[in-house]
Amino acid sequence: MTATDLKTLFDAFNRHDIGGVMHFFSEDCVFNAVGGPEVYGNRFVGTGPIADAFSGVWTSMPDAEWANHSHFVDGDRGVSEWTFSGTAADGSRIEAEGCDLFTFRDGKIVRKQAFRKNRPVLQPRY
Template structure:
């Protein structure tokens, strides 16, 4: 039987995202994983390949938005696919705030994430007062 991940595994991963704990986040990612971001020049956003590059991208979000969080996250797994729903909240260095709902679609192979596709509602930033 092929090993998969559980909704509890994804909860732990998103809890680690919210702690900004890159090592714990990357626990379930394969070395050859792919991540498509919510924004970028391509129709899918930006493609980031490999666990090291993905960990660097996640750390970059936390550096740019020290209060970044994926609130109210929920997860389900069906075979080798998984979905996570969340509300992203974060403030950039200029005090602009992002609050938008989104989802991640995951592909799992042998108990590891091999693809993470992120989708987020397009919403204007909230300017500081």
């Protein structure tokens, strides 16, 4: 994996292209989402549950975007920084900086940990 691969991954996230996203994940990947009841957030294991989790974000926030993304890779580890924004059905918006920590094996992502600033939801303007 390279920083260019991570850029391509986030370009696919922004196109809401699940095939393009999942191309980078190993079958046994673990994804720890930004929120959830456990110390690690919500955990998804395997490409099916992970694809469903990503697609769920796009369904609940059709304008979801990871803007200003930048990336670096050092051996089997990588980091992506971004600004996430998205609008829910009720018009409330999220806009917050975040990052992902990646672990790679054999050119694929085997672990993705997502972190995002805990910022209040922005209320819709009427």
